Every structure is written in C-alpha cells, then in structure tokens.
Amino acid sequence: MLYLELLLQGLIQGSMYAIIAVGLTLVYGLLRILHVAHAGLFALGGYVGLLIFNETGSLILAMPLAAALVGLVGMAVYRLCYQPILDRPPYVALIASIGLFIAMEELFRLIFGPYGLTYKNPPLQAYVNLFGIHIRAAELCMVGASITLLGVLSYLAQNTRIGVACRATVEDPEMAASFGIDAIKVRYLNFFIGSALAALAGIFVSLLSNLVEPTMGGVPSYKALAIIVLGGLGNVKGTLIASLVIGIVEAFGTIYIGNLLDRDAIAFAFLIIVLMIRPQGLFAEK
C-alpha cells in the first residue's frame, strides 16, 4: 500500500513538474537559453488566477483567463528580454533571466505583501477515495488537466500545420527556416503556450496549499531546469518522462534516504548520476 501511495504521490508531483517543464524545454529547443524567469510566470499565474477567482468566484473563468494573460506576458518577455541578446554567449541570457526572476519575485512581494494571499472559499479541497488512497480533488484535477493539455498539445503538434512547424523549428531551427517556416511566429507561439501552461501549474499549486506567495517560484525555478536537462534539453517527450521520474524518485527518496539527503538533493543526486552515465540526458536528441 505504501508503494502505491508513494507512486501516486510521485506521479502527482511529476505531473505538476511536467506542465512547468514543457514550456521551459520548448524555449530551450527554440532559443538554447535556460529560461529561469519561467518560474516567475508560474508564480504570476498563481497570483492572477487567485485574484480573478476571489473577484468572480469562478475557477472555470479564472483558469483560462489567467493562462491567456500570463501567456501574453510570456510573449512580451521574449520580445523585450530575450530577442535582443540571442546571439550573445548563453550565460548572458541565463543571468538576464535570473535577474528578471529576482525582480519579479520582489515585485510580487512589494505589491501583494510578503505573506502571500489565500483563496476565499478555496475550491476542489474535498478528498476523493481512489483505490483506497485518499487524494484531494485539486490533485486529481491537476493530473487530469496535465494529461489532457499535454495530450491535446501533442495532437496539435502532430496534426496541424503550425504544430508541425513548431516541432520542426524546435528540432532544427536552421533547417526549418530553410523550409520557409517563420521562426519568429513559432517563438511567440511557444512562449505563449509554455507560459500559459506554467500559469495553470501555478494555479493548481496554489490550490493545493491554498496560498500564493512571492517565493512560490523558487523551487520550480531550479527543479524544472534539472528536469529538462535530465530529459535531454529541448526534447519534449524526454522532459515529460523525466518529470514523472523525478517526481517518483523524490517521493521514494524522501522516505528511504530522507535522513541522508533532503528532497532537492535527492533529485539532483539522481540527475548527476544519470548525467555521468549519459552526458546527453536520458533522451538525447541525436
């Protein structure tokens, strides 16, 4: 029973990582930059979602609206922050992104206060009995949403013109450009989708803890980087699997070796071991 419960815990955590990390890996595939400020957009999603919910009382309204707004912010981040420095060495965009993330966290703190905000009448808090294990409705919704969204996205990526263009550009930007694909449009679209997904993850996480706070992007900011590296940087399928793997490794690790290493250290120890054996990540591009 413990195994099953841990596995389920890991999958829940992993599906949260997955919706955050997908956007990050898309950005990496397109631009070869580690977009740390993605975690800032995740937190922004939490704030916007909570504010809309508290105003309207409707989660059905809050989620898509917050996702769309944060998606637009993501596009602006690309245009204003990354586009001008793309041909610089990679650390330039990385540090710029870190600076942006710090500034975002500080803005949240200054505007909404250091202690964060809570939901009025938080929704989806009921417990559901699943094979004898009690999990919260919000957790179930998060898993369901991430499976549905990623499923729909992968369907679109396989079966629509723009989807195919996106995949081609992520895999080989130069080749795609030579086939007449408008790389700029693809980049905007990717930033929109990736940021919108991060915003949804932010809303789910804030529902689980009934809290949005300025520092909520902290853990995803580095954990998601570890995941996309594990998945082979820029490889979407690899990233999804890596998210679940890290979720499960953490769930089991904290129980069995938690007295040796804390949660973050377990994830990174796993990552380092994998990289030493497979330097290109679990699922290398080539």
Place this chain on the structure above:
Amino acid sequence: MNEILLEVRNIIVRFGGITALNNVYFDVIKGEFLSIIGPNGAGKTTMLRAIIGVVKLLSPSRIFLADRDITDITVHERVRMGLAMTHQIVRPFKSMTVLENVVIAAGHKRTGNPFSAMFSFDRKSEIEKAMNLLDTVGLSDVAEQPVTGQPLGVLKRLEVARTLAVNPGLLLLDEPLAGLNHVEAKKMADTIVKINQNGLTIVMIEHNLAEVLRVSQRLIVLDNGFKIASGNPDAVLCDSKVRAAYMGKEKINAAA
C-alpha cells in the same frame, strides 16, 4: 624511399545504424601528396576525423603512425606526435587576432604542461614563427587584425597556417579549396604544393577535381564507406567502378 608514414587498417565507423566507413585500409608514404575523393557522404571527412582521433572506431580498426599504434591515443597526443588537421568549415578562435590564432598553435610545446605553462611568459620566438607561417600563406599584412569579419579566403589560409604551426609531419586537409573562387583556389593549391615540397606529407580531401588532378601524386576513392579504387590519378579516373560511382550519384541527383 617508400617509407610508410601512416598505415590505416580495417577502419570501421558506425553512426547509429549507418556504417560510415567499412573496412577501409591504405598507406600514406612519407613525403607524398595523397588526395581522397568520392561523392558526398562517401565517408571522406569521417576518414580524416578517424585519423586525427575524434571519431570512435570499432574493432578491428587500427591506425599506425611511423609504425607506432596510435589507435587508442587521445587527439592532443596525436597532434604532438605530428598529426594535424584543417577543417572544412573554418573555426578560428574568435576572441583572438589572426596572429594570436597562429601563436597559440606555435606554442604547443609551452602549453604541453599546464603548470610549467603558468610560469612561462615569453612569446617572442612563437610570434616570429607565426609571422613566418603567415608569410608563407600570404597573410602577413592582416596579422594584427581581429579574426571576426575576415573574408573566407583569409580564414581558409589562416586555418592552414595555424595547423602548420604545430609542426606536423603529416597534414590532413579537409576541403581547403571549398568556397574559394577559381583564382583563390589555384593560389591556395599552389601554397599547399609548396608546403608539400618543403617535406610535409599531405592527405587532402577535395571536390575541385581539376585542382586535385593538378596537384596530387596519388588518389584514393571512397564511395558509401568503401574504398573502391586507389593509385595514380589518371589510372583511377579511368577505373569503371569510379566512373560508375560518380555517374550513378549524378543520375540519382538529377532524378531528385
């Protein structure tokens, strides 16, 4: 006279499921000018990369340099033993000037050990040597300029000068004429012949058949990872297998 400098035996290289080189073998005689030709994708560049040591070989591949087995030796050690290679796509150190690009290569003795390199400052003799080499390839007037922004012709020559600076006994050239116009290509080929006449053994890959026939003493033809012919240039070009390989490819290309 026919002293064998490099001996390549049963070279097998695979990338994924594709066999890039299949049991290729040949000798390079000291002092000669050997060219490797073949259609695109024949495995020519892979062959050079295998000799310099940046490609993984499968057994029973073996490479001997002056009778010493170098199959398991690292790249920089091979370079120190007298192998050197230029790249088809030139990659100068972008943060340096033209001269510095050659000086760093000329200082390969000084950089051999990091710790003694830390206490070694004098660059005078290396700069002198680099200037001489730049003179040989006709670049002495751009020596002090930064590398970025130089035209391809200059960079191709720089690549050769930089490679010569490591004092090679055997020079591997990967398409040194590619991208140059007719006049530049001829000038470059003449420079290479001059280098060869100064005693350096040369193995060159090149698509410019006119220049290849003009300068090489011997040809090897690769196709689809196999060696299909070798010998003196005129005889090789009459070989029916060689004609078939080139014609066949052209037909396929024309069809596509």
Place this chain on the structure above:
Amino acid sequence: MGIYEISLGTIVCINIIFAMSLNMITGFCGQISLGHAAFYGVGAYCAGMLAKAGFPMYAALFAGMIFAGMTGLVVGLSSLRVREDFLAITTMGVNFLFLGIVRQQDFLGGELGVSSIPSHGMGKIGFLVFVMILACLVIAWSHMIKRSWMGFAFDAVADDEDIAQVLGIDVGRYKLVAFAIGTALAGLAGGLYAYFARFIVPDDFGFITSITVLSMVAVGGIGSIAGVVIGTLLLTLMPEMFRFISDYKLLIYGLLLFGVMRFAPEGLAGLIKSFVGFICKKRAAL
C-alpha cells in the same frame, strides 16, 4: 574607521577572492559554474570545524583550501563528461547536493550550522589587512596567469575546445587545473568568511550565493580582472548604499543584473572599453 566600515571592507575583500576564484573557471577557462557556493561552503565548514578543534588559523585555512580544491577536482571531472548548459545544471546540482548533505549531518550542526568559531586573534583591523593582502595576492596571481601561456591556452579552451584539442592542447587537463585552482581559492574565501562571521549556517552557501558571485563576475565583465573587482565592489556595496530604501534593494539588484546583461552583455568592463574606444575615435577624427 568604525567597526561597520571595517567589516564592510573585510567582506568586500573576501568577496573579491571568491569572485576571482569563479573568474578563473568561468572567465578564463570558459566553464560555466552555477554551484560555486558549494566550494565556498566546503572551505568555510572545513576551516570552521578545524578551528573549533583547536587548529591554528593558517592550518585551518590551508586545509579548507585543499579540501575545497579536491572536491573541485572531482566536480571538474564531470566537466570532462558534460558541456555548457549540461555542465551549468550539473554544477547547480552539486550546490544542492552540498546543502542537502550538510543539512542532514549532526556533526556539522545540521540546519543550525557551526557557531562560536574561535577568533582569529588578529583584531578587526589586523584581519582586514590580512584579508586585503590575500585579495591583492589573488588578483596578482590571476593577472600572472592571464599573461602566461597557461592563460593563453585557457583562452583557446574557452573559445573552442574542439579546435584547442586539435592544436595539441590537453583540454581536459586545463579544465581540471582551472577547477582545482578556482575551487581552492573559493575554499580560501570560505575559510576567511568562517573566521570573519564566526557563525555559519547552510543557507550562507546556497544557490543564491552561487548566483550572487556569478553576477559579480558577469556584471563586472566575464574574464576581465579589473571588471570583476569593480563588479564585486558594486554588488557588495550596493545593497549597503541602498539601505535607506532597503525594501527595494533586491528589486534593484534583480533589475541591475537584467539590465547589464540586456544592455551591456560584456559587463561594465566592456562598457568602459567601448566608451574609451569611442573617445579615442572622436579624438582621432579631430
């Protein structure tokens, strides 16, 4: 000079040694490290524990240096396996691993850290002079390396390691040397910090510290010795200068990082260089 100025001066000098140590790895040899605080921490813990065990200061500092350098050598080995962004995340992982291990070890004080580290016995001004001399020595050494053939080979490795190898440079060995020297110096800075603060906790050596020191290097101008010194001065003193608006100091910090990378990616050193170039051109035109 008041006590406040003395301790500010001491921390500036410690940070200069710390930033110079990262500059050795990232600036000179081109290997990005996002986990440099781990080695700072190794030095600090090692020196702190030995000091408490009754060892004299020089021995404790030296041991911290050696121990950090040895750890760095092991991490440097990973730079032979993984490159660029993969290396960045691996080193980040090392930082989390270090924290995770230290937090769970009772003999290292766990979360509470190491307190009541014995005094250096030099007096505050004496210690400031001592640290200042060490900082000058480190700067001089960096300068020497930059001018030597070793620095020249580092340039080549940082520029294009494949080509450096084909020109007969033992790339792996140079990377290991850079890691060993850089991390040993970080260990020295950490040891000095332990004697300065006399109380260390795991969070002093977290990911934020790694980012801070990377920022000092990048804002100053990666690879430039004078630039790194200026960057360190600026980023160490700036939070102090902005104390009167202390609530906004992190926001300003984040925006500064972002702004420098976005508008002057070569850092302040690059900015000054292009400014001087501009003046010279003006003069030449006249």
